[in-house]
Amino acid sequence: MLLAGFCLALTGKTAAESALDQQKFIGVQAAYIFNLARFVQWPALGSSTFQICLLGELQQKLTTQLQQGTKDKTIQSLPVQILAIDPALLSQAEAEQQLQQCRVLYLMVDPAETGWALLAQLKQPQILRIAAPQVTSQHFSQVDLVFEQGRILLYLNSDSLQQSGLQVNPALLSIARQRTKS
Amino acid sequence: MKKVSFQHKVFWGFVLVALLSLVLVVLPVLWNISNQFQLQLEAYNRSQSKVLADMSAAAMMFDQADSASSLLQSLQQSPDILRAALYKTEGGQHRLFAAFGPEAPPVIDPANFVHPVRQQGMYRLLTPVTLDDNVIGYLLLDSNLQPMEQKLTQSYALVLTTVLIAIVLASWLALRLSRTLLQPLSDLRAVTSSIADTKDYSRRAQLSDDPELAIFIRSFNSMLDVIQQFNQLQQDKEQQILELNKTLEQKVTERTAQLEHSLNDLKNTQSALVERERLASLGGLVAGVAHEINTPVGVAMTAVTHLTYLTQHLNDEMQDGTLSKSGLLRHIAELNESALIIQKNLERAAEQIRSFKMVAIDQSTEEAREFYLLEYLQSIVLSLRPQLKKGDYQVKLDVDPGLQLYSFPGIYSQIFTNLIMNSLIHGFAGQNQGEIRIEAQLQPNFLQLNYYDNGKGIDPKIKPKLWDPFVTSNRQQGGSGLGTYILYNLITQALKGRIDLVEDVPKGVHFALLIPLTDRKIGVDQHNDLA
Known part of the structure; x- marks a missing residue:
């Protein structure tokens, strides 16, 4: 069980952020990404797969972890497909075309740093954008993973979430902290 | 066994009907109240457990124990909740994830916890925490039943108080109603008793405002009319009988005298008839005697006549000198024969007369x-x-x-x-x-x-x-x-x-x-x- 493995990986991991090793961190990220996708009430999807895009995935470790963890899983009764996007290797048009297929966009690098202003003009607004803990920019994400007190906390950008039109499970709201632009 | 008056029967009839109606109404109400309380408690606890379980799913999924605890702490607003605990299922084991309440939560085994449990004033509910139809944990919720039982008791008391008040009101109404309904009957009874005591059949019962009772009382009065008429007739008859009795003795005396007179007449007539019959018998006897005697007397008379003729003829012959000896002897023989005939017939007549005389005398004497x-x-x-x-x-x-x-x-x-x-x-x-x-x-x-x-x-x-x-x-x-x-x-x-x-x-x-x-x-x- 991927989720169980993820959770077991988190068990006893309430110590300092530095204590997390890279592998476990990747597992926790994978678990958070997958579970956050499950706590969203998705509209009817026109695709045959549920695509999770990892923006800035360079080492393919998270991609592999997610692919393994979601191999037999579905979201909205759709098989999960993991797509790693390296903005440095794609043209803007190619990246834009790929991004249109994404349901979950996990930002592993700050878009501002890459100059991906196109994210702001995405024609597909109903994309759950999750920012990794290392991403500092809070302009593009609706959910931020934040290290605090030795563990990962969830922050919701209410304005962004509201703009996206996505409905999240109230349970998620109950554990996430709210963040507004103001 | 003491007999119960009709008014008491009516009164108790009304009261019993009211009581029975109240019982028939109140028992389902009480049962419904109890049932509703339990159903509401169960529904409330189930919904609360479901909400908490759903809300706890994310915390459990993202391992946010403090969030889960915060969520359970919201149960402080529910004073009926004794205890709440979240168990996270990992590898078939149920680990305590978060808890609420003063007492330590028990160890659970969901396999042996199918239905809600009610014990020792507590209602325990175990609700699975699911995510995408996967059970990721359980929520244990213990509710205190005492407040519900107190409310139930209060409701019972309220209902029973209402019932008691209703019974008192029903009794009062039954009393009033029985008196009102039976007042015409009481009046009727008074009239009846008065008539029975005084024999005054001219009294009449007062008509009631109620149409049906009015019909009944009118019928009763009509019956009194008939009785009065009958009574009057009877009194007239009695008077006639009394008057008749006064003249009866005189009439009996007169009738007796008439009957005695008739009887005497009858006896006289009968005696006369008997006497006539006897005389007729004697007459017949006399007629028979006359007939019987007539023959010998007639024969004797003939013989006497013949004897007279013979004597005259003998005398003539003697005077004429023509009497011969032979003639004399012949006359003497004829005379003797006639005399004998006369003698025999007279003897026969005498004998018959003697016999008839005896019978006749006997019949007469x-x-x-x-x-x-x-x-x-x-x-x-x-x-x-x-x-x-x-x-x-x-x-x-x-x-x-x-x-x-x-x-x-x-x-x-x-x-x-x-x-x-x-x-x-x-x-x-x-x-x-x-x-x-x-x-x-x-x-x-x-x-x-x-x-x-x-x-x-x-x-x-x-x-x-x-x-x-x-x-x-x-x-x-x-x-x-x-x-x-x-x-x-x-x-x-x-x-x-x-x-x-x-x-x-x-x-x-x-x-x-x-x-x-x-x-x-x-x-x-x-x-x-x-x-």
Whole structure:
């Protein structure tokens, strides 16, 4: 069980952020990404797969972890497909075309740093954008993973979430902290 | 067992109906209240557990125990919740993830926890925490039942208080209603009692405003009308009866006098008839005697005439000198013959007169004397010879010649004359021959007589009243109907005996007579000696 493995990986991991090793961190990220996708009430999807895009995935470790963890899983009764996007290797048009297929966009690098202003003009607004803990920019994400007190906390950008039109499970709201632009 | 009045019955009837209705209403209400409380509690706990479980899913999924604890802490707003605990399922084990409440949560085994548990004033519910149909943990929720039970008790108390108030109100209403409903009946009862006490049937019950009761009271008053009329009629009748009673005695006296007068007239008439019958019998006897005597007297008269002629002829011959010796002897012989004829006929007449005289005297004098029955019966038969000669009628006497009686021969004469004449007139009517047989046997203290004839017998129609007066089958021919009546009275009253019609002969009649012997009875031997 991927989720169980993820959770077991988190068990006893309430110590300092530095204590997390890279592998476990990747597992926790994978678990958070997958579970956050499950706590969203998705509209009817026109695709045959549920695509999770990892923006800035360079080492393919998270991609592999997610692919393994979601191999037999579905979201909205759709098989999960993991797509790693390296903005440095794609043209803007190619990246834009790929991004249109994404349901979950996990930002592993700050878009501002890459100059991906196109994210702001995405024609597909109903994309759950999750920012990794290392991403500092809070302009593009609706959910931020934040290290605090030795563990990962969830922050919701209410304005962004509201703009996206996505409905999240109230349970998620109950554990996430709210963040507004103001 | 003490009898309950009608008013009490009505009152208790109303109360019981109200009580029964209340019970029928309240019991479902109480059951419903209890059921609703439990259902509400279960529904509330289930919904609360479901919400908490759903809300806890994310915390459990993202391992946010503090968030889960915060979520459970919201149960502080629910004072009925005793305890709450979240168990996270990992590898088939159920690990305590977060808890709420003062006491340590128990170890659970969801496999043995299928239904909600109610125990010791506590309601325990175990709700699975799911995410995408996957059970990721369980929420244990313990609720305190005491507040619900207190509310239930309060509700019961409220309902029961309401019921008690309703019963009191129903009793009060029943009392008022029973009095109101039964007031006309009470009035009616008062009228009835008053009528029963005073017998004043002119009283009437007052009509009620209620139409049905008015009909009932009107009917009662109508009944009183009828009773009053009947009573008046009865009083009138009683008055009439009283007046009648006053005159009844006088009327009875008058009627008695009239009846006595009628009875006397009847007796006189009867006596006259009897006397006439007896005189008629005597007349017949005299006629018979005259007829019987007429022959010998006539013969004697003829002989005397002849004797006179002979004497005159003899005298003439002597005067003429033509009398010869032979003529004289012839005249003397004729004279002797005539004289003998005269003597014999006169003797016969004298004998008949003597017999008739005896019978006639006996019939007229009715004095007791000694007589021989056979001889007397022969005299009676002799006196009836003219009637017997009208046909070939024979009278046979089977009587001991020495049978002597001391009695009233005239009564015997009347009896047997009557019997023989009845046989001749009725028994032998329409036939020119018949036989009458009279038997006599002396029994100790009794003389037994049997009278037979072989006539046509007695009409069955008159047999039952044969001895009654004025009963005859020959009234058209002048029968008075007193023959058998006189006969019966002579035997039963004068001779103190009895006579019975014995139906033991195929034809004719058989009368059996039993006549007690008097003290001066003279037996057969004595008569024979005298003879």
